[in-house]
Amino acid sequence: MSKTITIDGKAIPFTEGQTIMQAATAADVYIPHLCHHPEFTPHGSCKLCTVKVNGRNCSACTFPAAEGQEVLNNTQELNSDRKTITQMLFVEGNHFCPSCEKTGNCQLQAVAYHLNMLDDHFPLFYAHRAMDASHPEVLIDHNRCIFCTLCVRASREHDGKAVFAISGRGINKHLLVNSTSGQLKDSDLDSGDKAAHICPTGAILIKHTAYQVPIGQRVYDHHQINEVSLASEHPHGE
Amino acid sequence: MTAFLQELAKTYGYQANHLLAILRAVQARYHHIPEPAIEALAGLLQLPRSQIIGIVEFYSFLHLQPQGQYELLISDSITDQMLGKQDLISYLADRLQVSIGAVRADGLVSLANTSCTGLCDQGPAGLVNGLPLTQLTRAKLDVIVSLINARTPLPEWPSELFAVHDNIQKTDVLLSRTMTMGEALQATFDRGIAATLTEIDRAGLRGRGGAGFKTAMKWRFCSEESETTRYVVCNADEGEPGTFKDRVLLNSYADQVFEGMTVCAAIIGARQGFLYLRGEYLFLHEPLQAVLQQRRDAGLLGNNILGQGFDFDIAICLGAGAYICGEESALIESLEGKMGIPRNRPPYPVTQGYLGKPTVVNNVETFLAAAAVAVQGGDWFASIGTGPSKGTKILSICGDCACPGIYEYPFGTTIQAILDDCGAHDVLGVQVGGPSGTFISRQEFDRKLAFEDLATGGSFIIFNASRNILDIVNNFTHFFAHESCGFCTPCRVGTSLLKKQLDKIVDGHGSAGDVAALESLCQLVKNYSHCGLGQTAANPILTTLARYPELYQAKLKKISYEPGFDLDAALATARRMADRHDAAAHLAQVGEDYE
Missing domain, CATH: 3.40.50.11540 (NADH-ubiquinone oxidoreductase 51kDa subunit)
Known part of the structure; x- marks a missing residue:
């Protein structure tokens, strides 16, 4: 007899050691997220995956599933607050979708669409952030970094390197490249590294590929992020 | 430097878990963490250099840029402000010929604000190269300025400058x-x-x-x-x-x-x-x-x-x-x-x-x-205390009272009894538990010190009727934005947004709806943050908004909407570039005409 939790009233089986996110994904239940990726150690920082577990807010990506938990996920209150958190990410950085080459393939943009975010709501921070175009094949646009640390984790856990780190405190957080000059060209990043391809936004981009797939034919131009996410992150899926 | 770093790393057994202690030693000696030290320590401790930079940029007392040989920090706690800190730091900046947050051109001295130094019963307080300076006055600052300009080593400074009292x-x-x-x-x-x-x-x-x-x-x-x-x-x-x-x-x-x-x-x-x-x-x-x-x-x-x-x-x-x-x-x-x-x-x-x-x-x-x-x-x-709160609690009492200091009380003691003991008169309210705790008004002084009523880690700040509640809330809200670690979105961005939104209202740019927007932002930061810091960062606003809504409302303009930015200030750069100083180069904020 397998153990179960309920998510929005539906029984979801889980195995010991699984997080709520893992159990949900395996059962084809989408929980919005940005810093979570099934291949890497959960981080729990973006807070988009916040769900109510027995009445208490928890990050689904880090919180262990336990027998009998009643989880609320797809509720109006949670989705409304997730939208607000997404708006926070938009105003903190400089995210101008129409001029961004990641548009249509961007998870931040896709989550915003999914949550029906129609404006920024908050005043923009207009943070001064730099570009690093030093590397011949990979570009960093710090304006679009949301500090999800996926590149940090991918470099460390998959590539066996430590190309990226997050530095600074509070609102002064920033992505750091591990090289003496601080520039990407002097790091040991290879364009084939997982870390170069994992960014959910347009902060880390592969050069010379920008518009090979035309706008209108991109991933989220035709599919909602919940479909794409479940299709790619389902443990038995492709 | 190489020999120093090698010796330092050796002292700490080349262990990366002593990195903070090692960097403290480097900062104390060089007044910043120089680039060659980062490179050398990365090698000695087998760490990515980005990890070292990460630590330096995280902790307020470590710096990538050189600070003065005398690093002066003045406590920016609300109690220091109430004791005239703002006037003192301006005086100090003037006397030292250094701006706040900067290093003097000769590199001798730097001056900046710092979060509460834990000397609220003997403020205004500060730190020089990490050592406490208490009960600062203009006269004491004159002495300090002379000592610095004469490059007098700290051990030769008069010991009364550093006197810290228990005040039990x-x-x-x-x-x-x-x-x-x-x-x-x-x-x-x-x-x-x-x-x-x-x-x-x-x-x-x-x-x-x-x-x-x-x-x-x-x-x-x-x-x-x-x-x-x-x-x-x-x-x-x-x-x-x-x-x-x-x-x-x-x-x-x-x-x-x-x-x-x-x-x-x-x-x-x-x-x-x-x-x-x-x-x-x-x-x-x-x-x-x-x-x-x-x-x-x-x-x-x-x-x-x-x-x-x-x-x-x-x-x-x-x-x-x-x-x-x-x-x-x-x-x-x-x-x-x-x-x-x-x-x-x-x-x-x-x-x-x-x-x-x-x-x-x-x-x-x-x-x-x-x-x-x-x-x-x-x-x-x-046998001491209340049902759920046994024993006594030691309080740090400061703010507007005759005898600030340390007080030990059995749990269950009323706030009024405490106020009577420490010589507090004409009290407007008390911040129990510090900024992350609760602001209580004079209607609530029969409440009790207890986990089931007013819990506190020990902070007990008294405000008399001459104080402005919004100034207090503003100080606390800025404090949380400064101290947020930045890990999670609701706290990292939310505490900065709270600061902006509160500033907008306090500075008189708020309009109808801005207080409601502030409150809903508070709820989001409180409910979604990763840890206690974010979960309590909105408490100063929420606890005062519940008690004094009229104070917030009174700050609002009588128009339906006020932009979040200052239109005239936004044109400052353009005016400078165009060398325009005439009246026509200034724009009135939208809505002024309607008042």
């Missing part, structure tokens, strides 16, 4: 009895380890940091873990503005605190303990080391303590200016030489704490009380 104003069972060294430990072994844990349980002792988790339960959980390497950590990262009781306890009752830690170690089976001392209390470091040495000499630390075959020792780790490290899992990260970012929980520290091993983290006062319980038993302690 009222004692009760804990502070009135001085324990003899080893008394609690001897009592623990005489009674038996398990029986002593039972006494602590009977005492009903709860954590004194503010959250109030049952101490005996925490110790029992830790002792029952299958992993046998366990640690005891004393949280002396007393960063809540307005709190300074741990400073006094470590100055005058340190032996009893260490004894409490040792009793805990005996009960949970730990061989190593740590005192995590906030960087602002650097001046206590040497005296505390001396107390530890006395205890070693007396056979109360080290091997085979009291002939019981029990080995235990305590090391002191210094913080480097980060309020967040008072959160227990952030503190553990910091102990491991990392950025103080709170961990995901579960697992909790009692299961996986320092280096992933079971760890008990308790407040200074909790260990003090535990030692007393070990001597006098649980019933004695439980």
Whole structure:
């Protein structure tokens, strides 16, 4: 007899050691997220995956599933607050979708669409952030970094390197490249590294590929992020 | 520099978990962390250089850019402000010919603000190269300026500049009895380890940091873990503005605190303990080391303590200016030489704490009380206080009162009784528990000091009727934005948005709807943040908004909408570029015409 939790009233089986996110994904239940990726150690920082577990807010990506938990996920209150958190990410950085080459393939943009975010709501921070175009094949646009640390984790856990780190405190957080000059060209990043391809936004981009797939034919131009996410992150899926 | 760094790394056994201590030493010597030091330490400690930079940029007392040979910091706590700090720092900047937040051109001196230094009962206060300066006046600043300009070494400065007083104003069972060294430990072994844990349980002792988790339960959980390497950590990262009781306890009752830690170690089976001392209390470091040495000499630390075959020792780790490290899992990260970012929980520290091993983290006062319980038993302690809140609480009282300082009260004491004792008159309200706690109004002074009513880690700030509540809230809200670690979105962005939104209202740019928007933002930050910092960062606004909504409403303009930006200020750059200073180059803010 397998153990179960309920998510929005539906029984979801889980195995010991699984997080709520893992159990949900395996059962084809989408929980919005940005810093979570099934291949890497959960981080729990973006807070988009916040769900109510027995009445208490928890990050689904880090919180262990336990027998009998009643989880609320797809509720109006949670989705409304997730939208607000997404708006926070938009105003903190400089995210101008129409001029961004990641548009249509961007998870931040896709989550915003999914949550029906129609404006920024908050005043923009207009943070001064730099570009690093030093590397011949990979570009960093710090304006679009949301500090999800996926590149940090991918470099460390998959590539066996430590190309990226997050530095600074509070609102002064920033992505750091591990090289003496601080520039990407002097790091040991290879364009084939997982870390170069994992960014959910347009902060880390592969050069010379920008518009090979035309706008209108991109991933989220035709599919909602919940479909794409479940299709790619389902443990038995492709 | 190479030789210095090599020696330093060697002293710390080339261990990356001592990185914070190593960087503190580099900062003290070079007044910043120079690039060659980063490169050398990356090699010596086998660390990515980005990890070292990450630490430097996280802690307020470490710098990538050179600071002055005299690093002057002035406490920006609300109590320092009430004592005239703003005037003093301007005077100091003027006399030193340096702007606030900058280094003087000759590199001799730098001046900046810093979060509460834990000297609120003897402010305005500051730090010079980490050492406390108290009861600052213009006259004292004149002396300091002369000493700096004459390049007088700190050891030759008049000692009265650095005088820190205990100001113990009222004692009760804990502070009135001085324990003899080893008394609690001897009592623990005489009674038996398990029986002593039972006494602590009977005492009903709860954590004194503010959250109030049952101490005996925490110790029992830790002792029952299958992993046998366990640690005891004393949280002396007393960063809540307005709190300074741990400073006094470590100055005058340190032996009893260490004894409490040792009793805990005996009960949970730990061989190593740590005192995590906030960087602002650097001046206590040497005296505390001396107390530890006395205890070693007396056979109360080290091997085979009291002939019981029990080995235990305590090391002191210094913080480097980060309020967040008072959160227990952030503190553990910091102990491991990392950025103080709170961990995901579960697992909790009692299961996986320092280096992933079971760890008990308790407040200074909790260990003090535990030692007393070990001597006098649980019933004695439980006879004091209220049903759910046993024993006494030590308060740091400051702000508008005749006698600021340390007061010990049985739980259940009313706020009015406390105000009467410390000579507070014409009181507007009291901030109980610091900025993360509750602001209570004069209608509530019959409320009680207790976990079930007004819980506090010790901060008790009094405001008289001359104070402006919105100034107070503004100070606290800026404090949280400055101290947010930045890990999670709701706190990182939310505390900055709270600051902007509150500034907008306080500066008179708010319009209808802005108070409601502020409140809903507060709720989001409170409900979605990762740790206690974010979950309480909106408390100053929420607790005052509930009590004084009219104060906020009165600040609003009588128009339906006011843009979040200042239109005229936004044109400043354009005016400068066009060299225009005439009236036509200025624009009135939208809506002014409608007032």
